[in-house]
Amino acid sequence: MENLTTQVAIIGSGPAGLLLGxxxxxxxxxHVIIEQRSAEYVAARIRAGILEQVSVDLLKQAGVDENLNKFGLAHDGIEILTNGLKHRVDLSELTQGKQVTVYGQTEVTKDLMHAREAAGCDGYHGVYLQMFHLFQMN
Ligand SMILES: Cc1cc2nc3c(=O)[nH]c(=O)nc-3n(C[C@H](O)[C@H](O)[C@H](O)COP(=O)(O)OP(=O)(O)OC[C@H]3O[C@@H](n4cnc5c(N)ncnc54)[C@H](O)[C@@H]3O)c2cc1C
Incomplete structure (x- = not known):
């Protein structure tokens, strides 16, 4: 077994692990990221499509917001139709100017993976970490 020395071990290369990295x-x-699935599987996994303001702010802070700014669609609110009447929920007004942004989680994942690759950070795919391994970490 290979011995690794690092300050932080992140389990899982979903958006949370990648962003933290x-x-x-x-x-x-x-730090290193340990992921049980392949990089191809993680990059292609379809999930979320709406990013809250806090996620957008964090991606900006991480310096991974170029594509998000280019292709993301910001929305100030949503409209709900009932009995032929349109009700607008003004998210920006209700949250002091915050928005939601339509941008696929798949894209967020790919942007973070590319940034990671460019930075030369370590990652291990196809490794399932069990509690037993965690107790062996110093
Ligand atoms: C259909 C669907 C639609 C969604 N829509 C939205 C939306 O519109 N807006 C929104 O904000 N959120 C949405 N979500 C939720 C969003 O996808 C999740 O909140 C997000 O994926 C969580 O990211 P994460 O990195 O915490 O976890 P995950 O993406 O689940 O990543 C965890 C990773 O850890 C790996 N892992 C787990 N255990 C181990 C182990 N022991 N050893 C090694 N690797 C391990 C897993 O393989 C996985 O890749 C949606 C989710 C689904 C399923």
Whole structure:
């Protein structure tokens, strides 16, 4: 078994793990990401499509917002139709100017993976981490 020394081990390369990795990289903290699935599987996994403001802000802070700014569709609110009447829920007004952005999680994942690749950060795919392994970590 290969021995690794790092400050932080992140289990899972979903958007949370990848974003945390990018923020740690920017802060100069060494880390690895361990993911049970292949990189291709993770990049192609279809899931979310709506990003809340806090996610958009974090992606900006991580410096991974170029495509998001280019292709993301910001919405100030939503409209609900009942009995022929349109009701607008003005998200921006209700949240002091915040918005939601339509941008696929698949794209967020790919953007973060590309940023990780460009930064030369380590990642291990096809590795399932069990509790037993966690107890062996110092
Ligand atoms: C159909 C669907 C639609 C959704 N729509 C929205 C939406 O519109 N807006 C929104 O904000 N959210 C949405 N979500 C939720 C969003 O997709 C999740 O909140 C997000 O994926 C969570 O990211 P994560 O990184 O925490 O977890 P995950 O994406 O689940 O990533 C966790 C990773 O850890 C790996 N892993 C787990 N255990 C181990 C282990 N022991 N060893 C190694 N690897 C491990 C897994 O393989 C996985 O890749 C949706 C989810 C689904 C399923």
């Amino acid at each position: 990018q923020l740690l990289f920017k802060a100069g903290i060494s």
